[in-house]
Structures are given as structure tokens and as C-alpha cells.
Amino acid sequence: MVEKTLAIIKPDAIKKKTIGKIIKRIEDEEFIICEMKMLHLTKEEAQGFYIVHKAKPFYESLTDFMSSGKIIVMVLERENAIYHWRTVMGATDPALAEPGTIRHAYGFSIERNAVHGSDSPTTAIWEIDFFFKNEGNK
Numbered sequence: 645m646v647e648k649t650l651a652i653i654k655p656d657a658i659k660k661k662t663i664g665k666i667i668k669r670i671e672d673e674e675f676i677i678c679e680m681k682m683l684h685l686t687k688e689e690a691q692g693f694y695i696v697h698k699a700k701p702f703y704e705s706l707t708d709f710m711s712s713g714k715i716i717v718m719v720l721e722r723e724n725a726i727y728h729w730r731t732v733m734g735a736t737d738p739a740l741a742e743p744g745t746i747r748h749a750y751g752f753s754i755e756r757n758a759v760h761g762s763d764s765p766t767t768a769i770w771e772i773d774f775f776f777k778n779e780g781n782k
């Protein structure tokens with residue numbers, strides 16, 4: 645089934661100058677980039693995006709990190725986009741990510757892990773709306 649997912653290139657990957665390599669990988673994996681923008685989240689916006697993790701011990705640090713520099717947010721489309729992007733990203737912890745995945749190549753730690761992807765169809769709709777409101781689900 646053709647579907648859409650939200651992808652984020654996180655501040656650590658942008659500081660490392662890996663934007664181009666990550667976008668090339670996205671295109672090589674035959675995703676269509678439907679929407680894309682660069683922005684700098686406020687702490688409050690990062691808290692809103694990661695609200696599902698509010699009770700987790702890493703929430704404060706994660707939202708500090710995600711508001712520490714610019715990010716790139718994209719809507720990606722292809723067959724099984726959600727599962728495929730999660731496979732290409734690799735495990736959350738780069739130390740456990742398979743060779744060949746983006747987090748294995750560019751992630752630094754379980755928090756500074758280079759990229760984000762939606763984890764389910766419901767989450768994808770919510771996350772795309774968070775950044776693109778009436779643009780991303782067209």
C-alpha cells in the first residue's frame with residue numbers, strides 16, 4: 645500500500661553536514677519527497693512534538709536537543725513508507741543499528757540518532773499534521 649510517513653533530519657546530522665547523504669539515500673530508496681522544510685523548533689514546539697514521551701526520563705534532554713539547532717522535516721511517500729523508512733533508519737540506538745542503516749552510519753547516541761520516522765499510520769497522520777497542517781496529507 646502506498647502511504648506517507650514523516651521523516652526528520654535531526655540537529656546532530658545537520659551539524660555533521662550529512663543532509664545531502666541522507667536525502668540521497670531517501671531518493672535511492674525510491675521515496676517521493678512530497679514536502680520538505682528546514683526549521684528551528686522552540687523548546688515548547690519540541691515538547692509538543694514529543695508529548696507522547698512526556699513521562700520518560702529522557703523527555704527533558706530530548707526536547708533540549710531537538711530545539712538546539714535546525715532540523716529538516718519531510719513527508720515521504722512510497723509503498724509501505726512507514727515500515728520501509730524505519731528499516732532504512734535502523735534501531736533507535738545507533739550502537740545496535742545494523743550496518744547499512746542511517747543511524748549506524750551517522751547516529752551518535754540513542755538520543756542524537758540522526759533521524760526520526762513515524763512509528764504507525766495513526767502517528768504518521770498526527771506528525772505530518774504537526775508540521776504541515778493542511779499540506780502534507782494531500
Ligand code: CMP
Nearest residue numbers: 697702706736754755756757759760761
Ligand atoms: P525518535 O525516533 O525521534 O523517537 C523518540 C526519540 O527519543 C528517539 O528517536 C531518541 O532520539 C530518543 N530516545 C529514545 N530512547 C531514549 C533513551 N533511552 N535515552 C535518550 N533518548 C532516547
